[in-house]
Amino acid sequence: MRALVQRVKKVDLSVDGELYSKINQGLLVFLGVSNEDDTSDIDYLIRKIxxxxxxxDEDDKMNLSVKDIDGEIMLVSQFTLYGDVRKGFRPSFTQSANGEKANDLYxxxxxxxKNEFxxxxxxxxxxxxxxxxxxDGPVTIQLDSKKEY
Incomplete structure (x- = not known):
């Protein structure tokens, strides 16, 4: 699994032109699921996120977690995190899990x-x-449960 984590002051998410969900200060997390992922990948990423x-913190050092600031998390599935463009210009998504597996793991x-946070x-x-x-920052962190980066 891969996660792209952004520190945010606010997020509004719409579907079909209607507000679907929103958060204030916290994290926007894009989550991608690969063919190789299973439930063991979940705990690692949740702990990291x-x-x-x-x-x-009060000294303006990056030292606090989303829990410490009583923030919020917006979690969004994004299969394109496994897009591979090493060859050509059109992304290949062969590493992305199929819809059923991805939805189940998501x-x-x-x-x-939600049990943790x-x-x-x-x-x-x-x-x-x-x-x-x-x-906010901007601050963007990449996470990978296979620890590829």
Whole structure:
């Protein structure tokens, strides 16, 4: 599994022109699921995401987690995180899990994340979403459960 984590001041997520979910200060997390992933990948990423110390403390040092600041998390499925453009210009998504597997693992991720951290909103799986955000910093961190980076 891969996650792209952005520190944000605000996120509004719409589906079909209607507001679907929103958060204030916290993290916007894009989650990609690969063919090789299973439930063992979930715990690693949840621990990393909720423990990331990327919010400023009283000395303006990145030393606080989303838990420490009582922030929120917006979790959005994004199969394109496994897009491979090493050859040519059109991304190949052969590493991305099929829809059924991806949805099952995404829903399991959401459930486990909410058990660990209750202030979670989500996107709509496989929907065409429009996301408006105020990026804070910007701070963007890449995570991979296979520890490829």
């Amino acid at each position: 909720t423990g990331l110390r990327i919010f400023s 829903l399991e991720f959401v459930e486990r994340l 209750p202030k979670v909103q989500t996107g709509k799986f496989a929907a065409d979403m429009q996301i408006s955000l105020i990026n």
